[in-house]
Amino acid sequence: MNSILLEIKNGVAIITLNRPEVFNSFNREMAFRLHDVLDACESNDEVRAIVLTGNGKAFCAGQDLKEVTTPELNPGFKKILEEHYNPIVTRLRSIKKPIIGAINGVAAGAGANIALACDIVVAHEKVSFIQAFSLIGLVPDSGGTFFLPRLIGFQKALALAMLGDKISAEEAEKMGMIYKVLPLESFEEEVNQLAVKLANMPTKALGMIKELFNKSMTNDLEAQLALESKLQIEAAQTDDYLEGVTAFVEKRKPEFKGR
Known part of the structure; x- marks a missing residue:
């Protein structure tokens, strides 16, 4: 059975973690398979948006503990972090x-x-998030100590990391951990609508927005302003910018091509 599934449709790549029998927990094979699939989506010009989801009852339970507790299978935490998650x-x-x-x-x-x-x-609405590391004597990894305090604040993030509290999707939305909670019955449909919307937007501009927000994590104001200027000049040279302003003047819906 493939541990990672990939479907490409309407400009959207749907990547599904597919080890439902172990709540989509990662082993070495699954991690490397996800690396390859992400690389393929990055290089495929037909893919203009990506969805990462899970099969079954879980999104992902983290590391497959059977792998790390079986001597002949255990790659060690150094390899797990440096070669899998990071x-x-x-x-x-x-x-x-x-x-x-x-x-x-x-x-x-x-x-x-x-x-x-x-x-x-x-x-x-039935989803929960758990910083489960401390419950087995470990520390958060996979960027948790970087993203979580920036999303929800230092005090709240530290408490969740130390206590390992289970956080509902509704709580996660309220504290700014996630963008939105969707109804269970229409979840897949609404995810698809959001993905198709993104896939039909100016892809290069979205990539530049992502780069700007990434750099804002560490840049000072002067450096960030300079990067905004650089990328705005580049965005203004894209075909999608020309299409966007032309469609605005002509009072019609733009047809972006991701170029």
Whole structure:
């Protein structure tokens, strides 16, 4: 069985974590498969938006603990972090296409933090998020200590990391951890609508917006203003900008091509 599924339709790549029997927890094979699929989506010009979701009752329960507790299977935490999770998080942030985290079930440990590394995170009303690391004597990884305090504030993030509280999707939305909670019964339909909307927007501009927000995490104001100027000049040279302003003048809906 493929641990990662990929479907491309209407400019949208749907990537599905597919180890439902272990709540889509990561082993070495699944991590490397996700690396390859993300790389393929990045290089495929037909893909203009990406959805990352899970199969079954969970989005992702983090690391497959059977792998790390079986001596002949255990790659060790150094390899797990440096070769599995860190490359996944950096890919999610560096791909210049919008990535929706469509959280279909519990997101725990590394699974929760991979979700938070996506550009736009939506979840249905039955979803929960858990920084489960401290509950087994570990520390947050996969970018959790970077993204979480920036999303919800230092005090709240530190408490969640230490206590390992289970946070409902509604609570996550209220504290700014995720973009929106969607109804369970229309979850897939609304995720698809959002993804298709993004896929029909000016892809290069969205990629530049993503780059700007990434850099804003570490830039000072002067550096950020300079980067805004640089990327605005580049955006103004795209075909989609010309189409956007032409459509505005002609009072019609623009037809962006991602160029």
